[in-house]
Amino acid sequence: MAAIHITDIEAAINYWRSRTPSPDGIVLAPELRALGEAYALMVFRQADAVDEDALPPEALAAWLAWYDATPDTPCIAICSTSQGDDLCKGCGRTFDEVQFWPAMTPAEKRGVWRRITLEHTAWRFNRYAERAAEGPSDKPVVPPTAVQGAGPR
Structure with a gap:
């Protein structure tokens, strides 16, 4: 147990x-x-x-x-275990943890969550978490053709 x-x-x-x-x-x-x-x-x-x-x-x-x-799963839909990594770069779970996740008990899942949170190396804790925390940009999006010198001449 x-x-x-x-x-x-x-x-x-x-x-x-x-x-x-x-x-x-x-x-x-x-x-x-x-x-x-x-x-x-x-x-x-x-x-x-x-x-x-x-x-x-x-x-x-x-x-x-x-x-x-x-949240049930730490997955951020960037799975590198499907490409042969032993540890998913996106969520930090092992191949077996990803594969057997649906069969795990809640306590087993929380144990995995605890480990990946303590390791703090998966992308869910850095690159993508930082972008999400930043929120939408206040800068207006300018299409490339509106930039001086861009576009057809």
């Missing part, structure tokens, strides 16, 4: 905190209580991961609901 990293438990807690804020600052939603207990046990045991089958059913259900709100 695959392990769920503590950072994913934290992300799920934050997801549920924003979805179901406490009405009085004391009472927590059931999902938050379940995840909070699992998180507290991890901290107490100084564990950075927990097997998905070791999570109480309520905590696992809350984690899976958060998981369903995240």
Whole structure:
């Protein structure tokens, strides 16, 4: 069984905190209580991961609901494993991870996401992420024929 990293438990807690804020600052939603207990046990045991089958059913259900709100795949549609690379330059997954992705459990997928995020070498984290963050250009697009000296004479 695959392990769920503590950072994913934290992300799920934050997801549920924003979805179901406490009405009085004391009472927590059931999902938050379940995840909070699992998180507290991890901290107490100084564990950075927990097997998905070791999570109480309520905590696992809350984690899976958060998981369903995240992107399923790191793919950016630039796959170099189809061209023989062992590690995809676009998303950072191995050939086997790309091939068996549909059969992986949510915890296995999150493990891959964690690895590629920590490695931070795939194009999804640099070239294309930078372009997306820049947003649309403020400069007007000038057709080549409108540029002085360009076009037919």
